[in-house]
Amino acid sequence: MQTGFTEDQEAFREVVARFLQDKSQPTTVRKLMETDQGYDPDVWQQLCNEVGLAGTHLPEEYGGFGFGPVELGIAAEEMGRYLYCGPFFASSVMAGYALLLAGSEEAKTRMLPEIAAGSLIATLVLDNLNSLDLVGQKVLVNNGRLNGAADLVVDAQNASQLLVIASSGDELGLFSVATDSAGIGILPVEALDPTRKLARVTFDDVEVERVGDVSSEILDQIWDYLNVALAHEMVGGAQRLLDTTIEYTKIRYQFGRPIGSFQGLKHRCADLLMELEFARAATHYAAFCLAAGDGEPYVSSMAKAMASETYMNAAKEAVQMRGGIGFTWEEDTHLWYKRAKSSEVFLGTPAVHRERMMTMMGEVA
Amino acid sequence: MTSPEEISKAVSQWLDDNWDQDLSLTEWRNILVDSSWATPHWPEAYFGRGFTTEQSAIVGRIFSERGIVPVAQTGPRRLAAETILAEGNDQQKRRYLRPILTGEESWCQLFSEPGSGSDLAGLSTKAEFIDGKWIINGQKVWNTSAHHADFGILVARTDWDVPKHQGISFFLIDMRQKGVEVRQLKQMNGHASFNEVFMTDAVVAAEDLVGKEGDGWAIAKTTLSYERRLGGVGRSFGSVQAEKLGRVHDEYAKELEVANEPYTWYPQRQGRLDLVLPRARETGAINDPSVRQEIARLFCMQKGAGLASAAAEAKRKSGSNELVPAGSIGKLAASVIARQAAKVHTMISGSDAMRSGPDSAEEGMIAEVLVSVPAISIAGGTDEIQRNIISERVLGMPKEMRADTGPFRDIKRND
Ligand SMILES: Cc1cc2nc3c(=O)[nH]c(=O)nc-3n(C[C@H](O)[C@H](O)[C@H](O)COP(=O)(O)OP(=O)(O)OC[C@H]3O[C@@H](n4cnc5c(N)ncnc54)[C@H](O)[C@@H]3O)c2cc1C
Numbered sequence: 180m181q182t183g184f185t186e187d188q189e190a191f192r193e194v195v196a197r198f199l200q201d202k203s204q205p206t207t208v209r210k211l212m213e214t215d216q217g218y219d220p221d222v223w224q225q226l227c228n229e230v231g232l233a234g235t236h237l238p239e240e241y242g243g244f245g246f247g248p249v250e251l252g253i254a255a256e257e258m259g260r261y262l263y264c265g266p267f268f269a270s271s272v273m274a275g276y277a278l279l280l281a282g283s284e285e286a287k288t289r290m291l292p293e294i295a296a297g298s299l300i301a302t303l304v305l306d307n308l309n310s311l312d313l314v315g316q317k318v319l320v321n322n323g324r325l326n327g328a329a330d331l332v333v334d335a336q337n338a339s340q341l342l343v344i345a346s347s348g349d350e351l352g353l354f355s356v357a358t359d360s361a362g363i364g365i366l367p368v369e370a371l372d373p374t375r376k377l378a379r380v381t382f383d384d385v386e387v388e389r390v391g392d393v394s395s396e397i398l399d400q401i402w403d404y405l406n407v408a409l410a411h412e413m414v415g416g417a418q419r420l421l422d423t424t425i426e427y428t429k430i431r432y433q434f435g436r437p438i439g440s441f442q443g444l445k446h447r448c449a450d451l452l453m454e455l456e457f458a459r460a461a462t463h464y465a466a467f468c469l470a471a472g473d474g475e476p477y478v479s480s481m482a483k484a485m486a487s488e489t490y491m492n493a494a495k496e497a498v499q500m501r502g503g504i505g506f507t508w509e510e511d512t513h514l515w516y517k518r519a520k521s522s523e524v525f526l527g528t529p530a531v532h533r534e535r536m537m538t539m540m541g542e543v544a
Numbered sequence: 545m546t547s548p549e550e551i552s553k554a555v556s557q558w559l560d561d562n563w564d565q566d567l568s569l570t571e572w573r574n575i576l577v578d579s580s581w582a583t584p585h586w587p588e589a590y591f592g593r594g595f596t597t598e599q600s601a602i603v604g605r606i607f608s609e610r611g612i613v614p615v616a617q618t619g620p621r622r623l624a625a626e627t628i629l630a631e632g633n634d635q636q637k638r639r640y641l642r643p644i645l646t647g648e649e650s651w652c653q654l655f656s657e658p659g660s661g662s663d664l665a666g667l668s669t670k671a672e673f674i675d676g677k678w679i680i681n682g683q684k685v686w687n688t689s690a691h692h693a694d695f696g697i698l699v700a701r702t703d704w705d706v707p708k709h710q711g712i713s714f715f716l717i718d719m720r721q722k723g724v725e726v727r728q729l730k731q732m733n734g735h736a737s738f739n740e741v742f743m744t745d746a747v748v749a750a751e752d753l754v755g756k757e758g759d760g761w762a763i764a765k766t767t768l769s770y771e772r773r774l775g776g777v778g779r780s781f782g783s784v785q786a787e788k789l790g791r792v793h794d795e796y797a798k799e800l801e802v803a804n805e806p807y808t809w810y811p812q813r814q815g816r817l818d819l820v821l822p823r824a825r826e827t828g829a830i831n832d833p834s835v836r837q838e839i840a841r842l843f844c845m846q847k848g849a850g851l852a853s854a855a856a857e858a859k860r861k862s863g864s865n866e867l868v869p870a871g872s873i874g875k876l877a878a879s880v881i882a883r884q885a886a887k888v889h890t891m892i893s894g895s896d897a898m899r900s901g902p903d904s905a906e907e908g909m910i911a912e913v914l915v916s917v918p919a920i921s922i923a924g925g926t927d928e929i930q931r932n933i934i935s936e937r938v939l940g941m942p943k944e945m946r947a948d949t950g951p952f953r954d955i956k957r958n959d
Contacts, residue, residue, distance in 0.1 A: 182855075183855065422744065428942075429941065429942060440944060445932065445939075446935065446939060448939055449930070453876055457849055459852070464851045485848055533840035537836045542838065
């Protein structure tokens with residue numbers, strides 16, 4: 180199992196970072212978040228065609244780059260840092276992993292290459308984002324017809340294909356349906372974090388295609404892969420907040436000195452750095468474990484729990500240490516603050532993940 | 545570079561030929577020191593082989609697997625050894641290193657004073673050069689193991705008219721002399737591991753000045769960086785395997801009984817994470833979801849800290865010059881983890897945490913955790929000082945305003 184990044188991986192990070200630095204400045208983020216779509220299709224095409232990111236983690240046989248969770252993590256970390264707005268997480272990560280892990284060979288061969296190329300935007304419908312134990316209770320398939328609703332689906336308004344984890348009898352399956360099919364309703368939801376678009380999706384007797392089985396092991400796996408990618412995004416965001424906050428404390432003067440010389444702030448920044456170092460190390464480790472198919476089973480939940488708390492703590496401090504300006508719309512900090520808050524509760528709160536860790540350690544009766 | 549296999553083979557072969565449990569402890573350790581297998585990470589000129597950390601670890605592993613008695617390592621002697629190795633002259637290294645390793649001479653660290661703890665450079669113990677010798681007057685405090693020590697590493701002021709960091713010198717002092725008086729201090733956990741040390745016209749020979757006059761602060765920083773890296777002076781305990789027989793084992797057991805005496809509570813001050821799950825299961829507290837949350841938090845911190853320090857180590861090795869202050873972050877992490885562990889133990893015990901002594905949980909170990917954890921955020925540099933270091937040196941935040949510039953003589957201080 181790898182314990183650090185290779186030179187190639189570091190170079191890959193550079194490439195992604197440079198692209199996003201150019202394409203995802205806060206002014207751009209602000210423009211996009213005000214739109215319904217929430218992303219720039221041209222930039223998405225460049226991201227897919229020039230940088231090839233959408234297929235980073237997908238196998239070459241399905242048109243991907245054949246990298247794994249480590250490289251995906253690198254890309255996600257940089258996207259978190261630059262607050263990239265686009266259907267990457269919904270389509271490549273969520274739908275991509277669901278298909279890869281649960282889909283039939285035929286479905287993978289048909290859909291993954293398009294997802295990897297970015298020509299198909301898909302998303303994964305999970306009717307419960309809090310806990311995987313509750314997934315599938317509100318979306319039910321009977322005789323090939325899907326009924327029910329999912330309250331929060333990432334980028335559903337931008338997707339042309341939905342992958343749905345739904346109950347069918349007493350088991351879960353993976354179902355596929357085009358968003359323009361009869362009986363599907365997609366209602367945009369006002370999101371706390373306007374940089375990640377959400378919609379409520381309803382299914383009224385929709386004809387769906389079963390493309391795979393979702394055993395509880397597979398559901399666990401999907402949850403792990405998604406959470407590890409999300410944890411990377413969060414670590415990148417937290418680092419950005421820490422960096423900009425430190426810079427601010429050096430240039431803002433009060434009482435004749437830079438506010439960064441006050442211990443009340445310095446010590447909290449030191450704590451934040453420590454926390455972030457732990458969360459980052461745990462997150463990278465989780466990706467190394469997934470890539471190697473090795474390591475403790477609970478590492479993904481550990482990474483998500485730690486990344487969530489660190490990101491939120493960084494966000495809270497980033498506002499506080501800027502004073503009044505930190506609370507304004509004009510200052511950029513709130514963009515990351517909102518991403519931090521909404522990611523904290525997306526795919527399991529820290530408490531849910533800590534309980535999952537203990538369950539995996541065999542400590543929950 | 546010697547490969548891991550070659551190293552294992554060479555150590556094993558050497559042990560097959562030389563390890564003899566009927567030797568006296570000192571005889572065995574002299575042989576071991578001469579073989580350079582005792583401290584393979586040291587340079588070849590001084591009992592070592594210039595090995596990397598990993599290479600040394602291979603040697604260490606084989607020693608412990610085979611139950612071989614190692615060189616003496618308990619207490620502040622390692623700080624003394626590493627400092628002398630890094631900063632001492634050839635004569636000092638030849639005089640002092642071997643008896644440290646053989647265990648014939650033990651050491652203490654004479655740094656803190658009543659008037660200067662965090663502000664170590666504000667020390668006021670005085671050293672004057674009179675008739676070819678250094679005469680020392682002043683008081684040190686919190687000196688762990690000083691009641692067992694033959695020598696001390698000492699910082700004292702040799703010049704009062706220069707800024708405080710410049711007037712300090714570093715000495716090796718003989719503790720067994722008339723001018724040195726050691727008094728044990730009882731701690732809040734009932735143990736008495738640290739001491740006050742009074743020096744009244746105590747004598748240090750001219751050749752026991754380390755470096756030059758005025759170099760003391762830089763040398764002390766070397767010691768402190770080892771201390772942070774080792775995670776406190778008492779970290780490496782020897783342990784005796786009961787079933788081992790032979791003279792060398794008997795003498796080793798006797799040595800450890802004395803040498804480990806000040807450190808029996810050290811594992812408790814780190815929080816005894818090993819007892820968390822067994823206690824939680826035994827008491828049924830594991831069935832309480834709020835307890836599980838805190839246990840999981842504790843494991844996240846512990847695992848995260850371990851992984852972060854491994855990542856920092858890997859970066860250092862790859863030659864990256866990115867600042868990774870593993871020392872200060874690691875020290876701060878140990879405090880945070882120990883505090884969380886104490887919190888978890890308290891939740892697990894509930895009202896039983898009101899008890900203490902041999903009849904209380906884990907033969908008193910849980911109670912000892914609860915009253916020992918406060919030491920870890922003070923000893924070896926407080927948490928606040930670590931945070932200052934991290935924020936200034938790593939994050940590059942502006943320095944504190946100083947009130948202690950100019951000649952030391954004129955600085956406000958407690959005397
Ligand atoms: C168990 C134990 C073993 C020890 N063993 C040894 C030993 O073997 N040899 C030895 O020489 N010493 C030893 N020490 C001493 C230890 O290094 C000092 O206690 C420590 O450095 C703090 O110094 P102080 O006690 O004078 O506290 P002070 O320096 O007076 O600190 C009091 C409080 O003020 C805070 N403070 C001080 N300066 C600052 C600042 N700049 N910014 C923010 N806060 C600040 C501190 O963090 C602390 O909370 C030991 C201590 C303990 C507890």
